[in-house]
Amino acid sequence: MMASSDVNAPELMRHVVYHQFGESDVLQVAESPIPAPGEGQVLVRVHSAGMNPIDWKTRKGLGFAARQIENRLPWTPGYDIAGEVVAVGEQVNTLAPGDRVMGLVGFHADGGAYAQYALARADELAIVPDELDLLAAGGVPVAALTAWQALFEVARLEAGQKVLIQAGAGGVGHFAVQFALERGAHVVATASPSNRDFLAELGVHEVIDYHTTDVAEECYGLDVVLDLVGGETGKRALHTLAESGVLVTIPTVTADEIVSAAEAMGLRAHGMTVRPDVFHLEEIAELIEDGDVRVHIERSFVMEQVQAAHALLEGGHVRGKLVLDCR
CATH class of the missing domain: 3.40.50.720 (NAD(P)-binding Rossmann-like Domain)
Structure with a gap:
C-alpha cells in the first residue's frame, strides 16, 4: 500500500545528464520528475533521440552552444526527438495526445532530448509519416x-x-x-x-x-x-x-x-547553423512518406550505453545516424 506521503509524489523519468564539461565519462543517467507542459508546449514520451556532432562538442565545452549552457549545468543534452505526444499545454490546438511527432527542440540552450520525456514547443514538431518508425525518426530533424x-x-x-x-x-x-x-x-x-x-x-x-x-x-x-x-x-x-x-x-x-x-x-x-523550421521538416517528412528519401540508422543505443555512443559519435566515420533508444 502506498504511504500517504507518496500520494502526490511526481512520477519520475530517466534522462542523461552531465555536471561538468569533459570526456564521455561525464555522461550519467539520472532520475527527475516528469515535467508538465506550459502554454504552447507539449510533453512527448521520447522513443528516440538523434545524436549529432554538436552533442559531443558541447559536452567537451566547445562551440557556441557550450557558451550558452556553461552556467546552466547540470544539463541534459540532445536536440533531436521522436515520440508520442502525451499531454498538451494551453493554446495548443495543432497536436493532441497520441500524435507521433519529431522535431528539433530546445535549440540551443535548453536541450533535453536524451530523456524518456521531453518538453517541446508545438510549433517545433512535425507529424511522423506512418512509413517511418519512431526509432528511425529521431535521427531525422x-x-x-x-x-x-x-x-x-x-x-x-x-x-x-x-x-x-x-x-x-x-x-x-x-x-x-x-x-x-x-x-x-x-x-x-x-x-x-x-x-x-x-x-x-x-x-x-x-x-x-x-x-x-x-x-x-x-x-x-x-x-x-x-x-x-x-x-x-x-x-x-x-x-x-x-x-x-x-x-x-x-x-x-x-x-x-x-x-x-x-x-x-x-x-x-x-x-551555416541549422535552425528549427517545422515547414521544412514537413517537406522532408513528405519525401520520406513518398519513398524518395530514406533514413539510415547505423546503430541504436539504450540510455545506459550513452558513453559508448558518444565515443563512437566523436570518432566520426559513422554511416548515416546514431540514435539513443529512450523507451
Whole structure:
C-alpha cells in the first residue's frame, strides 16, 4: 500500500545528464520528475533521440552552444526527438495526445532530448509519416534540416547543377545527397571505399575516395559544394568551384577561415547553423512518406550505453545516424 506521503509524489523519468564539461565519462543517467507542459508546449514520451556532432562538442565545452549552457549545468543534452505526444499545454490546438511527432527542440540552450520525456514547443514538431518508425525518426530533424537549409536556402541548389557533398555517407551527408538528387542535381560525394556501395544505392552519380584522390584534381566548375568536414578539407574544396559557384561549410570551428580563404580567391563561401523550421521538416517528412528519401540508422543505443555512443559519435566515420533508444 502506498504511504500517504507518496500520494502526490511526481512520477519520475530517466534522462542523461552531465555536471561538468569533459570526456564521455561525464555522461550519467539520472532520475527527475516528469515535467508538465506550459502554454504552447507539449510533453512527448521520447522513443528516440538523434545524436549529432554538436552533442559531443558541447559536452567537451566547445562551440557556441557550450557558451550558452556553461552556467546552466547540470544539463541534459540532445536536440533531436521522436515520440508520442502525451499531454498538451494551453493554446495548443495543432497536436493532441497520441500524435507521433519529431522535431528539433530546445535549440540551443535548453536541450533535453536524451530523456524518456521531453518538453517541446508545438510549433517545433512535425507529424511522423506512418512509413517511418519512431526509432528511425529521431535521427531525422537536425541532420535533415541542416542538409535542406544548406542546399536550398544558402546555396540555392537548382536542377541540372553540379554539387559536391563532402562526407556523403554521414548523418547530414546521406540526407544531402538524396535531397540534391530529388531536386535533379548531378551529385558527386566523397566517402571511404566501404561506403561506395551505400552511396551508389542512394543514386549518387560519382563517389570519390578521399583517401586516394584529391577532389581539387578530380572536380572543377562545380556550382555548389557542401562541406561537412571543415578545416583543410573544406579549403581544398574551394578549388573545385566555378567562378559563380558557392561553398557552404557546416563545422563552425573552421567556418571563418574557410570563408576568408574563399574571399582571398574571389569566391563565395558561407558558414551555416541549422535552425528549427517545422515547414521544412514537413517537406522532408513528405519525401520520406513518398519513398524518395530514406533514413539510415547505423546503430541504436539504450540510455545506459550513452558513453559508448558518444565515443563512437566523436570518432566520426559513422554511416548515416546514431540514435539513443529512450523507451
